[in-house]
Amino acid sequence: MLGLKDLSCTFDVSAPFLTRLISRLPKQEVKAVSGVSFGVRRGETLALVGESGCGKSTLARLLAGLYKPTAGSIDFEGFVEKSSGSPDFERDIAGRLNMIFQDPYASLNPRMRIADIIAEPLETLHPDWTKEAVEKRVRESAELVRLPESALAKFPHQFSGGQRQRISIARALAARPEFLICDEPTSALDVSVQAQVLNLMKELQLEFGITYLFISHNLAVVHHMSDRVGVMYLGKLVELASRDDLFRNPKHPYSRMLLDAIPHLKETGKARTPVQGEVPSPLNPPSGCAFHPRCPRATEICRTTPPQFKGIDIVPGSAAPGSETARYCACHHPL
Numbered sequence: 001m002l003g004l005k006d007l008s009c010t011f012d013v014s015a016p017f018l019t020r021l022i023s024r025l026p027k028q029e030v031k032a033v034s035g036v037s038f039g040v041r042r043g044e045t046l047a048l049v050g051e052s053g054c055g056k057s058t059l060a061r062l063l064a065g066l067y068k069p070t071a072g073s074i075d076f077e078g079f080v081e082k083s084s085g086s087p088d089f090e091r092d093i094a095g096r097l098n099m100i101f102q103d104p105y106a107s108l109n110p111r112m113r114i115a116d117i118i119a120e121p122l123e124t125l126h127p128d129w130t131k132e133a134v135e136k137r138v139r140e141s142a143e144l145v146r147l148p149e150s151a152l153a154k155f156p157h158q159f160s161g162g163q164r165q166r167i168s169i170a171r172a173l174a175a176r177p178e179f180l181i182c183d184e185p186t187s188a189l190d191v192s193v194q195a196q197v198l199n200l201m202k203e204l205q206l207e208f209g210i211t212y213l214f215i216s217h218n219l220a221v222v223h224h225m226s227d228r229v230g231v232m233y234l235g236k237l238v239e240l241a242s243r244d245d246l247f248r249n250p251k252h253p254y255s256r257m258l259l260d261a262i263p264h265l266k267e268t269g270k271a272r273t274p275v276q277g278e279v280p281s282p283l284n285p286p287s288g289c290a291f292h293p294r295c296p297r298a299t300e301i302c303r304t305t306p307p308q309f310k311g312i313d314i315v316p317g318s319a320a321p322g323s324e325t326a327r328y329c330a331c332h333h334p335l
Ligand SMILES: Nc1ncnc2c1ncn2[C@@H]1O[C@H](COP(=O)(O)OP(=O)(O)OP(=O)(O)O)[C@@H](O)[C@H]1O
Pocket: 011, 012, 013, 030, 031, 032, 050, 051, 052, 053, 054, 055, 056, 057, 058, 059, 102, 217, 282
């Protein structure tokens, strides 16, 4: 349904031109996303995990057409976005691909009533709809996320975080999208509300057959929600596998490190390995494999040569490229 090829996004974060000239500073760039390729099948939930700053939100915004790629391409059901040309991608995908943003406090306009917030995308997408048709869809969408009808006349500040995130979901669902990008939809919520929102999202997937790209740094949430998981590190995808393969038998030492940090009910008392080291600055990424300074398996080749992101066969022939069990990993010494 969705395919990305060598997708990259670089931000220019240099000091202003004159300051740079006077203090003789070089130009500085952040490679927020670099060379990411993967595909998402219709009806599945693909999760993206990784530490803060690894480029998850940037990737989500690229897919939603909010940022332009610096290189590479995105193909959503035949609509292609490239660094050059295709100015209409955002318009082509409007209504079919939608996004729920990370921060439920910042993503709702405080001056608009809830009914208008949910109706806004509909009015842009379907200018020919009557007022009654829009109102009906707004009420249906609110009902889907179990917002009471009285909520529609209120303003965002009158709601709690969990309710706001449900409003965001109602807005994203109003146009009945086929593909929903969820950027940490529940990370601002407490655990019990988180469970409610996640289960609601699963129900909606069953009901409408929505495909999800689900971004989170919470591995328990990812395990609950996803069919396949991609692990990102410093702007790159380092491993892609089905959920069970990844959780049972990770191949990349970074995935292993993330999984080792999860508390385990059966192993209470056992010392857990904390995630070691810090994410290096994306302004100045390490040479070779970006993970090598933190990697217990690193050797000389890791310091010099960036590993390729390629398919790995665990049982020979079991994982044809593109099949559900295909696994990919970017590591010189996979586990
Ligand atoms: N508009 C921007 N201008 C400059 N740099 C940016 C911009 N947006 C993101 N970045 C940089 O790109 C990198 C990736 O940021 P991004 O927000 O995608 O991370 P993330 O994985 O979503 O993190 P988190 O888990 O904290 O949400 C960061 O180093 C960030 O500083």
